[in-house]
Structure formats: structure tokens, C-alpha cells
Amino acid sequence: MSTSQVTLEGVYPILATPFTDRGEVDEESLRELVRFQLQAKVNGIALFGNASEMYTLLEREREVIAAIVTDEVKGRVPLVFGSGHTGLEGAVQLSKWAQKAGADALMVLPPYMVKPDGKRMIEYFSAIAKAVDIPIMLQDAPVASGVSIPVSTMAKLAKECENISYVKVEAPPTTVKITEVLEQSEGRLTVFGGLNGMYYYEELCRGAAGTMPACEFPDVCVEIYRRFVSGDRESARALFYQYLPFIRIGTVAGFAMSVHKEVLKEGGVIQSAYVRNPNAPIDNILRKEVLETLSGLDPHVLRWKRRTDLNG
Template sequence: MEFRGAFTALVTPFSGGEVDEDRYRALIEWQIEQGIHGLVPCGTTGESATLSHAEHKRVIRICVEQVKGRIPVLAGAGSNNTREAVDLTREAKDAGADGALLITPYYNKPTQHGLVEHFAAIAAEVALPFVVYNVPSRTSVNVLPETLVKIKKRVPQVVGVKEATGNLTQISDIIEYCGPDFAVLSGDDFTVLPTLAVGGMGVISVVSNIVPGMMAGMCNAFFAGDLPKARELHYRMAPLCRGMFLETNPVPAKTALGWMGRLGFETRLPMVEMLPANQDKLRAILAAAGLV
């Protein structure tokens, strides 16, 4: 299974404090209709940190069931507890996911050697392709390019990385050190096109929750060699990307989807509604893009 192109880090719709399965299935179906290349349930954008284990497993199963093999499903299954990550990864495999997105352990602040051992331990228990999720802004740990080389050699199941540093030097180093077949996926919507330009394979995106066709279209244009079209879409999405981070993800994305009629806005504490001033800014951005 190749992880290439635009993957949406799906929000998890809630209603009355519970997972809204009907809205979730409808959102997945719309994403596929719009041409998205893959889906990521239970990532940061899916509020995985506030899902119970039972909910986490159910959300992945719903996604796999609804997709029906039409596009890849890369299931969020990581944890700062290695044993917990093994359990979630096993469940993702049992549900039929095509791969697991495994965040680096957060809060614990492991050493680089500890990171290698963490992924090796998961691989020893579960045979499934893994994509490492490197997001130092949330975990306080940066997987260095040299460490990814060690992980790749030790754990052949690790086929790529979601690189959310926004650091193009680091991204270039990873591609240089790990080779062109290692799937470097941008985890930063602002730098998708530059990442593709240096050899990246795609993106795991927040903004594609609201414009899946546009993000997929940019990747398609780039892969087809149509750089002017890819550049045009990059700049069309730039204000939307800023809008998605006016406050902490996924609050702006859920707010936008609510205004677009895709779901009812509901998050779980400690995530709360956007400040009114930021709502005004977001609505203006969406209106300019013709989304509301």
C-alpha cells in the first residue's frame, strides 16, 4: 500500500457528547467524492486525546467500513505508553486499516534511542505498515533525520513519516538520508508544495477537512508536472490554512465544517468554541473562498 498524495486528518464529529456516526460516515463519503487520496482517523485533528479506547477503536472501524477499500486508511494508533500503542495498533490492523500513524511518545520525552526502541517494540507485536508522526510542538520531542534512518533500518515496517515541523531543511535531510522510497508526508499545511518540491510524497492535512478537492488537486497537479496549477492552488489555500490555525486545531476546522453544514459544532473539553473575534476572522476567510 502506497501512502501518496493528500490524506485528510479527519475531525471526529460529536453529538450530545457521543461520536456522531452518521455525520462521520457522511463526511468520509464527501471526502472520497471530492477526490481525496487517503484518510486518517483518530489523529490529533480527530481529538484522539479525548476519545476513550473503545471510542478510538470504533471510530477507526467506522472509517474502514465506510471507505470499503476505495482509498487507504492510515489509522492514528500511537501513544506515549508503548504497551497502549501496541494495543491500539493491533486494533487498527484488526479493523482493516492499511497502516498506522504512530505519534512519538509525548510527555515522557524519550531520548532518540528510546524512540527507536519504542517503534521496534510495536513492530515486534504487530505486522502493519507504520508512518511515524513527528510533531515536536505537541510532544516536546523531535525525531532527528539520523534517528529516522536508524528506525527505518531497525523497523522495516516504518515506511514513512508525517513531518510536522515545517522545517524544510529537516525534511530535505530526511529524504536525502532515507531515500526516495521513504514516504515523507507534510504535517504542515503551509509547506506542502515546498515539501513535494524536494521529494515529499504528500500531506496529512487539516485544511483538507474543508477543501479536500483543492488539496488533492494541488498534489495531482504537482505529480502531473503542472507546477503553475499547483502553485495557484497553494496560494488559494494559504488564507484557509491560516484560518485553520487561528486557534488550536481542530476547533477552527470544526467551526468551519459546522458553518458549511457538514456537522454540528461540538468539541470535548479542554477544547472550547473560538473567541468571537476569531470567529469573525474565520468567517471572512471562508466567505472570500466561497465556502460560506
Template sequence: MSRSSLKDCTGLHVVAQTPFHAEGTVDLDSIDTLSAFYYSHGARGLTILGVSGEQAKLTPQEAIAVARRFIRVADGHRIIVGVSSPSLAQLVTVTRDAMAEGADAVMICPPRGTQTDEDLMRYFAAVFARIGETPTVLQDFPMHSGVRMSPPLIRRLVDTFPQIGVIKEEDLPSVTKITRLRDELGDRVRILTGNNGLYLPQELARGADGPMAGFSFPEMLSGVHDLFTAGDLPAAHDLFERYLPLLRYEAQGEWGIAIRKEVMRQRGALRCSALRMPGPVLSAVDKREIATMIERQNTDFRFDAGSAD
């Protein structure tokens, strides 16, 4: 395999949540309803076991059980498995097992400590020596990893390792980084964007191929991409701006992940919105506030300037 296996990786690929029961055990049954929710709202694929999927809180055995269930109900949709780990041995094991279960690709973010360009080249040489031709998404997320990859370095990685078919671009400012990556790479790889979709219209205008984000209203992410691709930019911006209050509210780190899971519980996608400990626990006040925001989100508000007179 090579990056050609990811050549059609466009449109919405939701960063999926990992469902848990209230006591913290993995809720495998809710993966079925969660997957159906994502697919019914325009997801072309899922990225599972990412940062907001609480991958770091799972054992390798749990990670594979979660991957297996998402793959089982994928119904033809692409499944990308986050395998990033400070342990190369664990990364290799989870990659091998996930691909054996039927995953389409893995996503890798370089670990802390790989600071220089040569460190990064050596690290990925070691990774691909062990995982072979596995199709790979390279995650560029320095706010999480502490590792900064310049566009020329990313080009070196793509040149050297044909397994890399997608860049998940989350460096800030993402719009200028996307422009520089397109200058370096042309259309050789796909570029998907994260940061919960906060800058999606501008990122699409700079050459991104779609969102890889976990916003609790995925129909906004898919809708903006589809309208933009169809050339209806005003409608794409209007749709995006309608969701900005909730989008901003979710952009609060780990607490924002708790908000997102509660929104999806209230929308029927999850039975329980719990994060695995350690993690924030929402109060009754928080949940009522979220319910109010959902109610407002579902209402088509219009402002009549004449009514303000």
C-alpha cells in the same frame, strides 16, 4: 507485511476530524457524511484519530468505534489509524483492534520521555515486538511530542523496522528536514507532510509525496498535489495562494481545529462543529467571521490595477 504495503501512499491523506454531538458524545452518523466530503474532494485516504482528530479525548472503546465506522465507509480508500499513547499497553490494544477491523496501517508518534537515540530505538523495538508486522507511519512532530528525531536516527529506525513505510514530517523547518531525509533514505519510504499544509508547494518541491493534513478545503490540498505532479507548477502555486487567508486563519492551535470543524459544518460535512471538552467554544461573532471568510473563499476575486487609478 513490510513497508511495501505503503509503497503507493501518495497524494492527499486527510487528517480527519472526529465528529461530536453538542453534549460531547461521538456522532458516528456524521462520519459517513464527513468521509464522503473528504473523498469527493480528492482524498486518497484518511488518517483518523490523530492530534487534530482529538484522539486523546477518546476512550479506547470509543476510538475503536470511530475507526470501525470510518473503515466501514472507506469504499476502497486507505485508512490509517493514529494509535500514539503514553501507554504502550493502550497503543498495542488499539492497534490490534483497529487492524482487526480492517485498518490499513497505524500512525505512531514517540511519547514524551524518549529523548535519546537509544531511548527511541528501545521504544520502537518494544512497540514492534508487540504489534508485529503492522504497516506503520512514523510521525515526526516535535512541537507536539517534545521528541526530536534526526534524519540519521530516522534512517536507523527505517533500517531496523521494515514496518515503517511512511514518514509524516512535521518538524520545522520541514523543507530542510525533507531534503535531509531524502538524502538519507532515497525513495525507500514515502514522506507525507502535515502542519495543515502551510508549506505544501515547497515541501512537494523538496521531495514530499503528498499532504497528510486536515485543512477544511481539502480540494486545495489534493489540487496542489495533482497540479504539481503533472508539472504545472505555476497553477499549483496559484491554487495554493488563493487559499492562504483561510489556511493562515486555521493555523491557531486547538482554536484552529474549532474553526476547521465550523467551516466543514457550514460546508455540509458535519452536523455539529463541537470539540469535546476541554476545548474552545466558538462565539456567534466567530461563526459569522468564518462565514464571511468562506464566502470570500468561494468568490473568484480579481484585482484590476487600472481600477486603482
């Protein structure tokens, strides 16, 4: 994958980090999870996002995860690494490492411990842009990070830094902000939706180039995208609305990571639904509610174990 020329569009699931029941990175489940994404014909894969529990990962674990994912993908689709940090120096170092470790593009949160003012935010993103020569996606995720990136700041950064060329808009209402970004950036910024695809269809209608949801329903997201870009909007909308209750339950505050992993475990993609503190494991009631949202639906994830068993 040519790093400097990569164009991102379509479905880029945020890869979960599978752990064993003892809380260690489960390398075999991680490989299986990557195979599951590729089988769904995703356009690319993102790692070290919020849905990867990136804030719990140790440096050595990041290295292991990056090595496994790049080995499984073998350049077939672009990889986007999250490289945001609580400070400028940390973000620059992480971004340089990510480029060397196989990232085709970076997804960068603003500093999220001490909330930056406008000047500090510009300095932070500009320093990262100068440190690497791959595309940068600004991650506007105030629900998760507590920091909102103003549209005027995004437009200024895109104008001043050639490789700041993408935004992942996760500030509700995402649809309204997507329109503002596209209008104010004068064509310099390509927009992806987030928030687990909660407004996926509407975002596409407003000009988003794709979505970056959690990773347990890639086939559904790919099919919605395929129908939409082929001009069959009505069918794309219908499929989106079929899955909307399931998508919505994957955003339950405090339990979202457990929901994603429970579904992946249910289908045999990963072996354990273990989540690291401060995420909370789900109880039997929530597990039942999650699986009920899939009643009458047929996502690949619930057939994965059967498929691999049949293939020996």
C-alpha cells in the same frame, strides 16, 4: 485494500471526530464527513490523529469510529490509523488493535508524556514495528507532542525495521527537515507533510509524496496535488497561495480544532462544532475571521449542504 502492499501518496486528510452538542460521538455526521472526503477524491483517509482529538477519545469510541469509517470506505481508499501512546505497551496494544480494525498503515507519535531519550525512542518504535505487519509512518510533530524525532533516528529505524517506511514531518521548518530525511534515509523513507498543509507546495517541490492536513478542504488539496504531479507547478502554486490565509488560520493554537469543525458545520457536513476539553470553542470574532479568509473562494465544503439538499 491489501494491507501489506499499500503505497501511500497524495492527500490523506486527518478525519475530525464529530460530536453532538452534548459531547457524544455523532455517528451520522461521521458518515457524512467520510462521504465528503470520498467525494473530493482523496487518496486515503487518516483517523485518530491530533486533528481527530484522539487524545480525548475513549476506547469504546475508537472502536465505533473505526467500524463506521471502514463501513463507509469499503476498501476504496487506504486508511491510516494513529496509534501513538504515552508508553510502549499501550502503543503496541493500540497498533495491534488498529491492524485488526481495518488500518492499512499506522501513523505513530513518539511517547509524549515523559520525553524519551534516543534509546527509549528506538525501543518504542521497534516494538511497534515487530507487533504488526503493515507500514508504519513515524509522526514527527513536536509542536503538538513536545517530542522531536531526530533525522538520524528515523534513518536508523528505517534501516532496522522493514515496515517503518514513512514519515510525517511536522517539525517547522518542515521543508528543510523533509530534505534531510530524504537524503539521510537513502530512499527507505517516503515523506508526507503536515501542519495543516502550511508548506504544502514547497514540500511537494522538495520531494514529499503528499500531505495530511485537516479535513475541511480536501478538494483544494487534491486539486493542488493533481496540478503539481501533472507538471503544472505554476497553477498548483497559485491555488495554494489563494488558500494559504485559510490554511494558516486553521493552525491557531488552542482553537484549531474548533476552526476545522466550524467550517465543516457551516457547510452542513457535520451538525455541531463541539470540541472536547482541553480544546476551546471559537467566539464570534474568530468565526468571522475564519469565514473572511474564504471570501471569494469556492471550496466544496461551503456548497455541501446545498448539494445534499438538491440530491434529496
